[in-house]
Amino acid sequence: MQLATWNVNSLGVRLPHLQQWLAQQPVDVLALQELKMTDEKFPHDELRAAGFHAASFGQKSYNGVALLARTPLRDVERITPCDGDDSARLIAATVDAPGGALRVASAYFVNGQAPGTEKFDDKMRWLDALHDWLQGELARHERLLLMGDFNIAPQDADSHAPAALAHTVCHTPQEKAHFARLLALGMADAFRLFDQPAGSYTWWDYRQASFRRNQGLRIDHILASRALAPQVRACTIDRIPRTWERPSDHAPMLVELA
């Protein structure tokens, strides 16, 4: 069974990319982020034609997440974990899987702009709230995958310039501590269950020819619960869609479950 996560940076613009990718990629479940559209505009017909059931949690202009699956999505929840923040950043659903039902979530974490800004403080609060939601969700669903754009590069190996960028967004000790707290709930960073090539990233800035120079960050992640981690067979990043015309700035990450 193959699952994946992809920040498409506007589904309106990237639907053709998504269709092309799905046509050549045997994924069973896909978590999407940054739809940048309302649920009314979500392309259910096109995705049904591609063979997928879908549930979206969209909003105008910004944010927006979705889950796609070849089998029906059950018990869909659209979650705003942080009091006072109604942005569409988290959706969860249950899907059938070989080893039993699987709870999957697609998350678009607050970006945070820069340490010291109000938006960074918002990010810290949202991360706290996400932690508490995940703790509860794990109590309800032993077999759980949290997939999405975390906007955190958890280790030095996850940044092309860990020293120079140490005090910038996605790199700060506070953000890394939040990532560690999520792992401490019993989650495994699926990508790091395996030996990986150096310079493995999921996001490259559109500016400064960052992709060509592989100046990226690994900020998109798939976390597997304790019960599920032993079934993870592989975790990879597909850089190919980042080479296409008018690409998303993020590449998809895939995980294979036994």
Added chain:
DNA sequence: ATGTCGACGAATCGTCGA
């Protein structure tokens, strides 16, 4: 610091967010 994108409103660019 930012050379790039994308959405939006009210322009055919400025502003915000990433």
